[in-house]
Amino acid sequence: MATVCKPESAKDKQIDERLNKSVAIMPRREPLFAHSGIPDCSRPIVTHLDGHPEIPGIHGTGFFVRKGEEVFFVTARHCLLKDDQDDASAIANVLHVPYSLDLVNPSERDYVRFNSICSFLHSSPDIPGRFMDIVALQPIVKRGSWQDKRLRSIAAKLPPTGEWLDQTATAIRSKHPILKNGKVWMVAAGFPQAGTSTEVRFAETSPGIVSATEIRTQRVVIAGLLQEGVYPHTMSVADVTWNQNLNGFSGSPVFARYKDDNGIQYALAGMLITGGNRLAHFIRINQILEAISELTGLLNRPS
Numbered sequence: 267m268a269t270v271c272k273p274e275s276a277k278d279k280q281i282d283e284r285l286n287k288s289v290a291i292m293p294r295r296e297p298l299f300a301h302s303g304i305p306d307c308s309r310p311i312v313t314h315l316d317g318h319p320e321i322p323g324i325h326g327t328g329f330f331v332r333k334g335e336e337v338f339f340v341t342a343r344h345c346l347l348k349d350d351q352d353d354a355s356a357i358a359n360v361l362h363v364p365y366s367l368d369l370v371n372p373s374e375r376d377y378v379r380f381n382s383i384c385s386f387l388h389s390s391p392d393i394p395g396r397f398m399d400i401v402a403l404q405p406i407v408k409r410g411s412w413q414d415k416r417l418r419s420i421a422a423k424l425p426p427t428g429e430w431l432d433q434t435a436t437a438i439r440s441k442h443p444i445l446k447n448g449k450v451w452m453v454a455a456g457f458p459q460a461g462t463s464t465e466v467r468f469a470e471t472s473p474g475i476v477s478a479t480e481i482r483t484q485r486v487v488i489a490g491l492l493q494e495g496v497y498p499h500t501m502s503v504a505d506v507t508w509n510q511n512l513n514g515f516s517g518s519p520v521f522a523r524y525k526d527d528n529g530i531q532y533a534l535a536g537m538l539i540t541g542g543n544r545l546a547h548f549i550r551i552n553q554i555l556e557a558i559s560e561l562t563g564l565l566n567r568p569s
Contacts, residue, residue, distance in 0.1 A: 380406060434450055518537065535548070
């Protein structure tokens with residue numbers, strides 16, 4: 267199993283130059299859960315239930331988050347299930363999420379295994395569908411193993427609450443001086459279905475069983491400006507720096523990019539769920555925190 271580090275592209279540098287021209291300024295102490303670079307937490311969803319969805323190969327993006335010593339995997343519900351399909355329990359055992367982004371003849375140990383998945387009903391008349399478009403899963407890893415160390419090293423930090431994002435949104439509306447030119451740049455890191463060198467090759471590895479034999483993936487980082495959301499639980503990213511369609515970005519982590527005394531920082535702000543015409547929508551960090559909290563509660567409930 268080999269891990270290949272992708273060099274920074276010329277396009278990435280152009281995006282950085284554009285972002286640096288207008289960057290939010292925040293005090294050094296806020297927020298404490300930020301990263302000095304974009305975490306390597308994103309992973310492609312390579313395959314799961316046979317024949318679903320209809321597009322073979324990569325079906326979207328998910329990402330790992332860390333709460334204390336625990337690691338969880340978060341993605342958009344529609345990447346795994348059709349419409350309002352109720353039963354998500356079967357997904358956990360067949361979901362394929364690779365530890366590394368480039369694999370040849372991968373075995374089962376090259377994929378993260380999961381034993382729990384949590385899906386969330388809602389009762390809001392202002393949110394479409396019966397379920398929130400988010401699922402949370404817990405990986406099966408032995409504490410102290412290389413898999414455990416790997417996941418904890420790449421996972422994005424979870425904030426204790428989502429208040430900082432709400433405060434940032436309020437600052438945008440009020441043109442607070444903490445924001446340079448009233449703008450907050452957001453970035454998302456995912457695996458689009460078009461416009462990259464990503465390729466997944468399949469072959470019949472045993473009678474009647476088709477498996478991925480080679481996985482080559484290229485993560486794409488896109489950026490845009492934070493705007494108020496369409497729904498109560500979402501916010502939007504406008505003027506997205508990606509000319510292809512956004513298929514495959516569903517489930518990608520979204521980070522707020524700002525500057526403090528230590529330089530440029532990235533703080534997890536939510537998860538991308540849909541978009542088009544250079545406008546993307548993401549679920550707020552509050553919903554991710556609620557999902558992780560509910561899954562943790564279920565796992566700790568006495569049997």
